Amino acid sequence: MLNFYPGPSKVYPEVRQYLTDAYDEGFLGTPHRGDQFVQLSRTVVSLLKQKINIPQDYHIYFASSATECWEILIQSLTVNKSSHIFNGSFGENWYNYAKKLRPKAESFRFDLNEQMPVEDLNISSDTELICFTQSETSNGTHVTATPILNLQNRYRDKLIAVDATSSMAGLNLKLIKADIWFASVQKCFGLPAGLAVMACSPRVIFRAKQKAERAHYNSLLAMYEKMLNYQTTHTPNVLNIYLLKRLLEERPVVKLLDEHLTARANDLYTFFSQFTEISPLVENEEVRSKTVITLQANERLVDDIKKKAMQQDIRLGNGYGPWQRNTFRIANFPAIQDEEYEELKRFFLQNYSWI
Structure with a gap:
């Protein structure tokens, strides 16, 4: 099965051997307060900073998912409100969840065809946290570095949180330009679902200490205190943390992955430009995602493409939210090999050259 679903997506084939190694090395039953886990956690933190360019003074935490990170940040960093900037379903979902808490x-x-309009924003003075999604999985858009820098410059007294689930560990993001970045590992990390990585600047910890929120098992202040000793507030997904360590040890630095994914995304957009009845949902090339290619066609054609692909053991991503019926999505993640995309191209040429 060729898996181009945009998450959970294909895992690195090496994971199969890593699972056996985790068993043989005793990690499946290791105490999460013991030395073996502490050394594992310490190593993963170091590797994350080294391989995906997390600033050295940022603090790294483990959670179960990006969705849990939404909750942690709203609980621990806001009393009044957060402000959410979005053009797609996942950014809107974050806002809707935040509204239940605040x-x-x-x-x-x-x-979806414009850059994040920082100059037009009118964020309230009592906002404590500004939130947006860097790569919007639902529609295949992304926010480039310049608007993020402009947002930081305009709202220096606010904390900025970025959901980078579909781009972190695949694109060379300028992480120093925001206070919080987080992602689940089932996309560009190339691992099974069930773990999220969150990086927080020193300003975040300062604000968490000011608010001193301790009402939840994963209150950020409690997470900070435990991770001073490379431990977690709860029994974590030790297996996935072990898999993350093994992958990071062998993967190239994110700058090289970014170059590869960017070239492959450009190639895919060029390839699909030859079809008259299939086109990118996002017309503005500047804001098209490099990691989630979203293509639109009429509903009947989209349904036919997905069914035929599955019959040939090719899993494409469904459309999502308002674009559920008239789009399909193709993941461009590091674990998927170039030859798999060549096979995907052959599928379209053999079945849809007439369009």
């Missing part, structure tokens, strides 16, 4: 949360929606 009813005064505010939102700013922008068009």
